Amino acid sequence: xxxxxxxxxxxxxxxxxxxxxxxxxxxxxxxxxxxxxxxxxxxxxxxxxxxxxxxxxxxxxxxxxxxxxxxxxxxxxxxxxxxxxxxxxxxxxxxxxxxxxxxxxxxxxxxxxxxxxxxxxxxxxxxxxxxxxxxxxxxxxxxxxxxxxxxxxxxxxxxxxxxxxxxxxxxxxxxxxxxxxxxxxxxxxxxxxxxxxxxxxxxxxxxxxxxxxxxxxxxxxxxxxxxxxxxxxxxxxxxxxxxx
Amino acid sequence: xxxxxxxxxxxxxxxxxxxxxxxxxxxxxxxxxxxxxxxxxxxxxxxxxxxxxxxxxxxxxxxxxxxxxxxxxxxxxxxxxxxxxxxxxxxxxxxxxxxxxxxxxxxxxxxxxxxxxxxxxxxxxxxxxxxxxxxxxxxxxxxxxxxxxxxxxxxxxxxxxxxxxxxxxxxxxxxxxxxxx
Numbered sequence: 345x346x347x348x349x350x351x352x353x354x355x356x357x358x359x360x361x362x363x364x365x366x367x368x369x370x371x372x373x374x375x376x377x378x379x380x381x382x383x384x385x386x387x388x389x390x391x392x393x394x395x396x397x398x399x400x401x402x403x404x405x406x407x408x409x410x411x412x413x414x415x416x417x418x419x420x421x422x423x424x425x426x427x428x429x430x431x432x433x434x435x436x437x438x439x440x441x442x443x444x445x446x447x448x449x450x451x452x453x454x455x456x457x458x459x460x461x462x463x464x465x466x467x468x469x470x471x472x473x474x475x476x477x478x479x480x481x482x483x484x485x486x487x488x489x490x491x492x493x494x495x496x497x498x499x500x501x502x503x504x505x506x507x508x509x510x511x512x513x514x515x516x517x518x519x520x521x522x523x524x525x526x527x528x529x530x531x532x533x534x535x536x537x538x539x540x541x542x543x544x545x546x547x548x549x550x551x552x553x554x555x556x557x558x559x560x561x562x563x564x565x566x567x568x569x570x571x572x573x574x575x576x577x578x579x580x581x582x583x584x585x586x587x588x
Numbered sequence: 589x590x591x592x593x594x595x596x597x598x599x600x601x602x603x604x605x606x607x608x609x610x611x612x613x614x615x616x617x618x619x620x621x622x623x624x625x626x627x628x629x630x631x632x633x634x635x636x637x638x639x640x641x642x643x644x645x646x647x648x649x650x651x652x653x654x655x656x657x658x659x660x661x662x663x664x665x666x667x668x669x670x671x672x673x674x675x676x677x678x679x680x681x682x683x684x685x686x687x688x689x690x691x692x693x694x695x696x697x698x699x700x701x702x703x704x705x706x707x708x709x710x711x712x713x714x715x716x717x718x719x720x721x722x723x724x725x726x727x728x729x730x731x732x733x734x735x736x737x738x739x740x741x742x743x744x745x746x747x748x749x750x751x752x753x754x755x756x757x758x759x760x761x762x763x764x765x766x767x768x769x
Contacts, residue, residue, distance in 0.1 A: 354745050358719065360726055381690065388693040389752055390720050396701035397721040402609035406623055410605060410630050414598045513694045 349379050357386040370468060384469060391463060404434045453543045454565075456514045458552055461532040461567040464510075464523060470530075471508030471523050481509045485520055493535050493562060495522055496581035503527065504578060517541055524578060529570035531578055538563040555579055559586055597637045600646045601630065607647075607722050608654055614705070614717055615658045625661065629654040648724070648731040655714065655732065689756065696755045704754035712747035719744050 349372055355361045356369045373380045408430045464470045473484040478495040485492070488511055498504055507523040507530070517540030522533040538558050545554040545565070553575045555566045564582060566575045608629065612622035633640075633653050640649060705713060718724045718732060719740075729740045 354741070354748070358726070358744075385690045385693060386748075388690055389748055392693060392696050392698075392701045392755075393705065393716060393720040393748070393751060394723075396698040397614070397705060397717060398610060399698075399702060400610045400613040400619065400622070402605040402626070403623070406609060406626060407602070407605060409623075409627055410601070411598070413627060413630055414594050414601070414634060511691070511694075513691075516695055 347376055347379055349376065350382065353379065353382050353386055357383060357390060373469065380469065384472075387467060387469075395459075401437065404430055404437055407433055453514055453541060454545050454554055454556075457532070457534050457565055457567050458554065460512055460514070460521065460534070461530075461552065464521065464532060465530060470510075472510040474508040476506045476508075478506060481506060481522065484509065485511075489518055489520060491535075491537050491562060493520065494585040496585035498581070502581075503574075504531075504581070514541055526570050526574050526578075529568060529574065531566055531568035531570055531575065533578065533582065534565040534567065536563045537561060557583070559583060562586070593637055594634070597634055601633065601650065604647060604650055608650065610721065611651065611714075611717055612654060612658070614713060615655070615710070616661075617706070621661075625654065625658055629657045632657060645728060645731060647722075648728045651718065651722070651732045652734065689752075692756055692759050693752070695759060700755060700758055701751065704751040704758075707754060708747055708750055712743055712750060715740060715743040716747040716751065 349356075349369060352361065352365075352369060356366065359366070361369060369379075373383060411429075473481055475481050475484075478497065482493075482495055495506060498506065503526050505525045507525055509520055509522045512519050512521045512534065514534070514536065517536055519534055519536035519541070522535070524531045524533065538561055540563075542558060542563050543556070545556045551569065553566070553568050553570065553572050555572075555575050557564055557579065559582075564579070566578055566582075568575055605626065608626050609622055612625045612629075613619055616622050616625060629650070633650055636653075640646070705716065708716065714733065715729060718729045719726075724732065726737050726740045726744075729744075730737045733740070735743075
């Protein structure tokens, strides 16, 4: 595969091409499977480096030390203010850490899925198989996953549209991510074997609606910024389509 | 003395502390040393803030001061004496499009990637930290490191290739990917 665009992949993934070239490349990706795969690999690598690299957060002590350096002459009242500020900061950092570094495995799994959903939202190539036809999307997974499932048949007046699907991994287990759209919102449906992944989302979650349920031997999740009612509706459609 | 300049400086510098500290930890491999390094850089930046031109890139300026402070520290001098890997072969760094590679990259856990980053030589580590963690543009990285954009591109490509190669080697299936050379 000697595609002339291969040398520009890094620039494209970093958003460093001029806008016309960026658009031209995006168009080229529709037709070139090799470049499309390379772009996905580069994006995945960037994402892995970004997530792994943001490893250290400045401790509260550093914030207070730096503020003291910037304002070296503070009186007794200032100390009180800094003490309160440091306490607030510590609280915020602890809250932040509890969100960024969840301790429980189930939280970690759900965080991975939310992260996967956000990556999909931000990606120029959100799906590996681009089709609104379930009879195209479902066969695409054959041979790629050790299980099968039924995407729901969507009625003509359904508010949901199937956008496509991709392969995902969570806790080192392979799964499917189906991407749907409702109005201006996107919904990710993640499907895994329940023997690999069966964690339930916490009652209170992030800015996203996260639903999880087990049906037969499969574990399903819906992650979306759409309303809980939309997530419920899609859950019902999936449950209906996968009744045995 | 704490004056208007200090307040302006504080507004600009405090939001960068997390990124500066993260960068410093990766450079020094020591959290205590990173703490000191950030403080030293802040002192230097505060002293030079009067000469900082409003409207120019404060983040690149701060990271440049931090990096230069590190390079003149004992640890920095020791690291500079390590072998600098050649920067030829930018085109070699294009990732092969074999699908199994993508699957392996997805399987790489944070610890594996962190080890791969830690194993990079300093010139590659700093460029990948600025590009992928701080999400700086090439121009901003060039200003921070005081190198041409072409060098940023080649170092970044080499750094990513090395991280990727380490991940794939660690996952034990190197043979399934083809690296162009």
